[in-house]
Amino acid sequence: MNIEEVLGYLRAIENYDLGPMDAIRAQTEAVGDPSLPQPDQVATLEWLQNAYALWSEEFPIEEPLAGQLKRILPVAAAQAITDSDFTVPGAHPLHQLFDTIHDSAIGWQAQLGRAGTALETLIETAATQITDWFENGQGDLSGICEDIITKATKDQDRAQRMTQRLVETEKGKFRSASARWKSAEMINNNLANFSATAEIGSFLKGPWYESAQLVLLKFGADSSEWADMTETTRALLDSLQIDGSAEEDRRQQLFELVTKLPKVIKRWLFSLHMDTEGVNDAIGMIELTHMHLLRQQPIDLVQIEPVPMEGMSADRTMGAKLKTIESLSLGQWFLVAEEGEESQRVQLVLKLGQEQLLQFANKAGIKAMQHGYGHFCTLLSEGKATALRSGTSFSLCLAHAAAIKTDADAATLINTVKPEIEEARKKERQREESEQLQEEQEEAARLQRENEAAEKVQREKEAAEKQLQDQKEAEKIQLEQKEQEKEEEKKEQLQREHEEKERFEKNAIERQKNDKEKTEKLKNDSEAADKLKQEKNAAEIRKSEAEEANKIRIEEYLRKKQEREQRLAQINETPQYRSAEIPPGAELEGNEIRIPMGTWLGFHDGDTPLMAKLAVHDREQDSYIFVNREGIKMRSLNKRELLSLMENSLVDILEARSNFGNPTTGEAEDPG
Amino acid sequence: MSSDKRKYQRLSHEETIFIELASAGLGDENAKIALCKSVNISHNGLRVRINHELTVGAILQIGVELTNAEDTLYLAAQVIWCERDKESDDSWSAGLELMNANDSDIETWRELLGDMDNPDT
Numbered sequence: 092m093n094i095e096e097v098l099g100y101l102r103a104i105e106n107y108d109l110g111p112m113d114a115i116r117a118q119t120e121a122v123g124d125p126s127l128p129q130p131d132q133v134a135t136l137e138w139l140q141n142a143y144a145l146w147s148e149e150f151p152i153e154e155p156l157a158g159q160l161k162r163i164l165p166v167a168a169a170q171a172i173t174d175s176d177f178t179v180p181g182a183h184p185l186h187q188l189f190d191t192i193h194d195s196a197i198g199w200q201a202q203l204g205r206a207g208t209a210l211e212t213l214i215e216t217a218a219t220q221i222t223d224w225f226e227n228g229q230g231d232l233s234g235i236c237e238d239i240i241t242k243a244t245k246d247q248d249r250a251q252r253m254t255q256r257l258v259e260t261e262k263g264k265f266r267s268a269s270a271r272w273k274s275a276e277m278i279n280n281n282l283a284n285f286s287a288t289a290e291i292g293s294f295l296k297g298p299w300y301e302s303a304q305l306v307l308l309k310f311g312a313d314s315s316e317w318a319d320m321t322e323t324t325r326a327l328l329d330s331l332q333i334d335g336s337a338e339e340d341r342r343q344q345l346f347e348l349v350t351k352l353p354k355v356i357k358r359w360l361f362s363l364h365m366d367t368e369g370v371n372d373a374i375g376m377i378e379l380t381h382m383h384l385l386r387q388q389p390i391d392l393v394q395i396e397p398v399p400m401e402g403m404s405a406d407r408t409m410g411a412k413l414k415t416i417e418s419l420s421l422g423q424w425f426l427v428a429e430e431g432e433e434s435q436r437v438q439l440v441l442k443l444g445q446e447q448l449l450q451f452a453n454k455a456g457i458k459a460m461q462h463g464y465g466h467f468c469t470l471l472s473e474g475k476a477t478a479l480r481s482g483t484s485f486s487l488c489l490a491h492a493a494a495i496k497t498d499a500d501a502a503t504l505i506n507t508v509k510p511e512i513e514e515a516r517k518k519e520r521q522r523e524e525s526e527q528l529q530e531e532q533e534e535a536a537r538l539q540r541e542n543e544a545a546e547k548v549q550r551e552k553e554a555a556e557k558q559l560q561d562q563k564e565a566e567k568i569q570l571e572q573k574e575q576e577k578e579e580e581k582k583e584q585l586q587r588e589h590e591e592k593e594r595f596e597k598n599a600i601e602r603q604k605n606d607k608e609k610t611e612k613l614k615n616d617s618e619a620a621d622k623l624k625q626e627k628n629a630a631e632i633r634k635s636e637a638e639e640a641n642k643i644r645i646e647e648y649l650r651k652k653q654e655r656e657q658r659l660a661q662i663n664e665t666p667q668y669r670s671a672e673i674p675p676g677a678e679l680e681g682n683e684i685r686i687p688m689g690t691w692l693g694f695h696d697g698d699t700p701l702m703a704k705l706a707v708h709d710r711e712q713d714s715y716i717f718v719n720r721e722g723i724k725m726r727s728l729n730k731r732e733l734l735s736l737m738e739n740s741l742v743d744i745l746e747a748r749s750n751f752g753n754p755t756t757g758e759a760e761d762p763g
Numbered sequence: 764m765s766s767d768k769r770k771y772q773r774l775s776h777e778e779t780i781f782i783e784l785a786s787a788g789l790g791d792e793n794a795k796i797a798l799c800k801s802v803n804i805s806h807n808g809l810r811v812r813i814n815h816e817l818t819v820g821a822i823l824q825i826g827v828e829l830t831n832a833e834d835t836l837y838l839a840a841q842v843i844w845c846e847r848d849k850e851s852d853d854s855w856s857a858g859l860e861l862m863n864a865n866d867s868d869i870e871t872w873r874e875l876l877g878d879m880d881n882p883d884t
Contacts, residue, residue, distance in 0.1 A: 365798075365800060366777065644798060645781065645796050645798060648781050648826055649794075651834075652835075652837065659866060688864065688865070688867070689824075691789050702789070706822045706824075706839060706864075707839050707862050707863075707864040708864060708865045708866070709862065710863075710865055711863055716822060718821075718822050720785045720788050721818060721821060722783075722786075722821035722822045722823045722842075723818065723820070723821055724820065724822060745789060
């Protein structure tokens with residue numbers, strides 16, 4: 092059988108479940124053709140067939156993606172017998188295509204819904220483009236592969252960004268929870284050692300507890316600020332432990348303490364920073380209690396109930412299981428199938444050592460599940476959770492099918508090929524960088540020339556000014572000399588006239604007195620200026636602290652807001668809301684169009700396109716109000732009008748996003 | 764002054780409010796958030812004092828941290844009026860009317876303030 096006949100049989104394959112060699116045999120038997128491909132071609136086709144079967148088994152992806160990829164196999168077979176590059180694993184564009192698509196599709200599942208549509212479409216398009224190329228022979232296969240690899244990589248990058256955002260949110264959440272737990276622990280430890288009045292108990296479990304969390308979030312548990320706050324808590328409770336029979340020394344100690352405590356407490360009351368009245372009330376209450384103690388009046392001390400700490404402890408009895416957990420890598424994919432639940436492909440995105448928790452996200456970057464270390468180890472040992480392999484999967488299988496037995500040997504082979512491919516890409520990047528560098532150097536040279544010219548002009552100007560100044564100085568000296576001469580003449584005259592000399596001496600004494608007064612005045616003015624400067628510095632420090640506290644509050648607020656957005660987004664992801672008749676981003680819920688608040692829409696039913704976001708959907712009034720960034724109303728529609736625009740493709744969902752944006756990019760305004 | 768009465772006054776006068784002056788745009792524009800205090804609150808709206816002039820008619824996202832509520836309430840509000848304070852050049856008072864918006868916490872707000880009816884806003 093000549094090569095053209097083999098290619099003809101490969102183009103005619105209809106049953107993609109058979110490998111390419113088996114498919115050729117099935118066709119030749121069906122038509123009674125006794126010939127076969129050349130022995131070296133048979134060997135190559137069987138090698139590819141075995142490699143693909145191994146790949147499907149060891150690196151499975153879900154249907155319908157796996158079925159779409161099988162359509163490319165006959166093309167790969169044709170390349171295997173016509174392109175010598177194909178025999179080197181990792182060298183051929185189709186190897187790289189299968190490797191990249193597997194990396195992107197490892198977490199894909201049909202239940203992802205709209206979030207998985209982009210990848211599904213990409214793979215379907217890839218299969219169609221490549222099979223079209225095979226049938227028509229037009230175009231450039233490596234160009235097609237390169238384009239698909241770029242798109243798949245972008246899809247992967249997008250998913251990674253979503254995952255990173257989730258990780259940051261979760262870390263923030265656990266940082267807050269940890270601050271809550273540590274604050275409660277610190278206050279409870281002190282409450283266990285001391286009794287207190289009910290009012291001080293409420294204060295400690297209220298504003299003081301909230302302030303402790305803010306101090307931890309801002310400075311951390313190892314900071315001197317946190318140590319100071321802990322000591323202040325102890326000192327406050329200790330100051331109450333005195334009765335009428337206390338020694339004079341203890342009373343003196345209390346007197347010294349109560350003069351210092353209010354100032355220190357005020358410093359750490361971050362939670363009441365905006366509430367001057369609240370601060371004054373709290374400090375007033377503490378001062379009043381101390382006043383009673385100093386006057387030896389009785390106060391009611393009771394044992395205060397601790398701050399509730401439900402759900403704040405972790406399992407500390409892990410032992411050997413920790414080794415298993417340590418061996419799990421962030422970014423690793425797992426197939427998890429708990430009893431009674433649908434199996435899920437999830438990626439390990441976060442290990443929380445202190446809480447002993449593992450967090451997993453799905454391909455859309457949405458939190459999919461959370462397990463304690465112990466429970467996940469059990470799932471692994473029971474086979475309910477299995478690690479999914481990734482990497483240069485197809486190239487590895489090609490190597491294994493060629494009797495290269497270990498992953499390490501296969502990886503070595505692939506890594507010797509990869510650099511050559513990447514060398515070409517690297518050279519292109521270097522060429523671009525070189526051009527950019529040259530442009531920058533030219534720009535720098537131009538700027539230097541301009542600077543030198545400007546400096547020259549400046550030097551000339553300074554020289555002219557100096558000359559003028561020297562001239563003025565000379566005139567001034569001449570004038571002074573003349574005045575000095577006059578003065579000398581005058582002195583001589585005074586020496587001659589005794590009476591005038593006496594008057595001159597009297598004037599001198601008066602001048603001395605005036606000078607002394609002037610010196611004292613200058614000294615007083617200087618002291619007043621120093622005091623004013625100190626007060627100004629203190630005010631600036633206070634202002635800076637207030638701004639910092641407000642920034643923390645706004646970041647905390649935005650974080651909570653984003654969590655809420657994510658919860659709403661997860662509700663909207665449920666498949667029953669999907670509809671083919673309305674644009675992506677909008678949902679038809681029962682008889683109602685469901686668009687998340689804050690979604691940006693593009694209207695092009697008028698003369699000029701308009702972008703606006705959904706600010707209010709009032710179900711009772713049947714109105715959808717759209718505004719610009721500053722909240723100015725741009726459109727108001729009822730459901731029927733909006734549906735009509737959607738059906739006529741006169742409106743696009745540009746981006747469904749949080750009204751309050753990314754917490755890391757929020758800008759704080761001065762507080763009112 | 765009884766403690767109950769005092770609590771009621773705090774609820775009705777000074778709560779922490781976050782106001783979104785500008786939302787995050789489609790590009791790289793960041794959201795601009797102002798932190799301020801309410802002067803009084805009612806079933807249908809609230810009056811705030813803020814270091815920023817608000818545009819009358821604008822529909823803005825706001826967050827309210829009520830002292831007697833566990834979670835922040837997220838609401839949509841329309842600016843009804845805004846005046847510069849006589850005693851300060853960089854301080855404004857503004858009246859905000861709350862809107863019936865899906866996805867917002869307006870129902871919770873009204874439950875919490877069910878007994879109040881302050882016509883000032």
